[in-house]
Amino acid sequence: xxxxxxxxxxxxxxxxxxxxxxxxxxxxxxxxxxxxxxxxxxxxxxxxxxxxxxxxxxxxxxxxxxxxxxxxxxxxxxxxxxxxxxxxxxxxxxxxxxxxxxxxxxxxxxxxxxxxxxxxxxxxxxxxxxxxxxxxxxxxxxxxxxxxxxxxxxxxxxxxxxxxxxxxxxxxxxxxxxxxxxxxxxxxxxxxxxxxxxxxxxxxxxxxxxxxxxxxxxxxxxxxxxxxxxxxxxxxxxxxxxxxxxxxxxxxxxxxxxxxxxxxxxxxxxxxxxxxxxxxxxxxxxxxxxxxxxxxxxxxxxxxxxxxxxxxxxxxxxxxxxxxxxxxxxxxxxxxxxxxxxxxxxxxxxxxxxxxxxxxxxxxxxxxxxxxxxxxxxxxxxxxxxxxxxxxxxxxxxxxxxxxxxxxxxxxxxxxxxxxxxxxxxxxxxxxxxxxxxxxxxxxxxxxxxxxxxxx
Numbered sequence: 327x328x329x330x331x332x333x334x335x336x337x338x339x340x341x342x343x344x345x346x347x348x349x350x351x352x353x354x355x356x357x358x359x360x361x362x363x364x365x366x367x368x369x370x371x372x373x374x375x376x377x378x379x380x381x382x383x384x385x386x387x388x389x390x391x392x393x394x395x396x397x398x399x400x401x402x403x404x405x406x407x408x409x410x411x412x413x414x415x416x417x418x419x420x421x422x423x424x425x426x427x428x429x430x431x432x433x434x435x436x437x438x439x440x441x442x443x444x445x446x447x448x449x450x451x452x453x454x455x456x457x458x459x460x461x462x463x464x465x466x467x468x469x470x471x472x473x474x475x476x477x478x479x480x481x482x483x484x485x486x487x488x489x490x491x492x493x494x495x496x497x498x499x500x501x502x503x504x505x506x507x508x509x510x511x512x513x514x515x516x517x518x519x520x521x522x523x524x525x526x527x528x529x530x531x532x533x534x535x536x537x538x539x540x541x542x543x544x545x546x547x548x549x550x551x552x553x554x555x556x557x558x559x560x561x562x563x564x565x566x567x568x569x570x571x572x573x574x575x576x577x578x579x580x581x582x583x584x585x586x587x588x589x590x591x592x593x594x595x596x597x598x599x600x601x602x603x604x605x606x607x608x609x610x611x612x613x614x615x616x617x618x619x620x621x622x623x624x625x626x627x628x629x630x631x632x633x634x635x636x637x638x639x640x641x642x643x644x645x646x647x648x649x650x651x652x653x654x655x656x657x658x659x660x661x662x663x664x665x666x667x668x669x670x671x672x673x674x675x676x677x678x679x680x681x682x683x684x685x686x687x688x689x690x691x692x693x694x695x696x697x698x699x700x701x702x703x704x705x706x707x708x709x710x711x712x713x714x715x716x717x718x719x720x721x722x723x724x725x726x727x728x729x730x731x732x733x734x735x736x737x738x739x740x741x742x743x744x745x746x747x748x749x750x751x752x753x754x755x756x757x758x759x760x761x762x763x764x765x766x767x768x769x770x771x772x773x774x775x776x777x778x779x780x781x782x
Contacts, residue, residue: 612654726767
């Protein structure tokens with residue numbers, strides 16, 4: 327029995343070594359799995375964050391487009407307000423010409439004159455200030471359009487750095503991010519030509535509120551056969567004049583009160599006489615000029631307005647003034663038109679951990695070192711406990727894809743909001759309905775596999 331003592335030692339040593347190797351293999355596998363999970367999460371976070379940034383950038387362009395339209399309408403409202411007060415001031419002045427009414431209307435006229443003059447100053451200042459704000463919004467759009475793609479790439483790099491500084495963007499990942507920058511710049515079109523600015527001017531006119539657009543009413547005084555009416559006409563509109571490739575804009579406001587007599591004809595009423603009682607016109611233009619026209623008939627909007635032609639009998643002096651200059655319809659940005667599909671600003675992120683940065687068993691002190699360096703000699707064989715990461719290749723990779731997309735937050739109805747297919751509205755940068763979402767990256771993974779020769 328004494329001769330059999332200690333024979334279990336070789337088996338125990340072999341079992342211990344096997345258990346140790348198994349534990350080291352489990353440790354390495356766990357480390358790689360943890361890193362892979364962290365890499366996937368970082369790729370998803372980076373792609374989604376970049377898509378959110380681009381969606382917010384697109385919404386920013388939409389908000390600034392809408393703000394520039396709203397600010398222009400505000401300028402029109404201010405010009406309308408100044409003209410409306412001036413109109414009433416002139417009507418009261420005209421009533422002063424009636425001797426029995428003069429004692430009563432003179433105090434009112436003095437107050438209205440002071441108020442009207444003050445409003446003219448205020449309107450001129452607010453219009454110029456608002457016009458300058460539109461210039462800032464237009465320049466903000468230029469920055470977003472020019473650097474939005476570059477900032478998207480920076481967003482990806484910042485998110486990855488915050489997750490783990492060891493994560494790197496692969497070479498293919500750089501190619502995809504550069505493609506996103508090119509896509510961004512190709513879709514963001516700057517609108518600055520004469521035709522573009524006139525199109526924006528039409529949108530501004532279409533966006534006017536009721537008071538700015540039309541201030542009309544009629545009061546019947548005497549019934550048939552002669553029909554006497556007090557007709558009040560008022561409107562404010564943005565007009566423009568083309569000069570070659572240049573175009574200048576002007577807000578014009580007109581308020582006028584006329585006494586009109588009509589008589590019944592065979593088919594309809596026919597105007598016999600229209601006597602203007604009071605009127606006012608205010609302008610805000612690019613060069614601080616007043617409204618001018620060789621003949622009123624050639625310049626006003628239609629026949630209904632031409633019958634209210636102001637004459638020298640309206641008041642003691644002209645009432646056509648400019649409240650300021652420097653008006654400009656600023657450049658803006660739109661998406662390049664697509665006939666067949668809406669743009670999707672996709673962001674594909676391909677990231678990796680280098681094998682040298684993986685904390686696997688072969689990186690542990692002593693155990694993972696060659697035998698000569700570990701101090702263990704050749705008792706257990708050279709590099710017995712060294713686990714190579716060669717089956718993983720030079721790095722482990724993860725690919726994620728996200729996109730910014732356009733959709734109103736309501737049920738979709740074909741043909742609504744101008745679309746003619748299943749979408750209810752074409753993607754645009756006038757309505758801020760851009761969002762972000764993670765999408766499948768199977769095609770990108772296949773590209774990488776093919777590039778590496780996998781599955782050929």
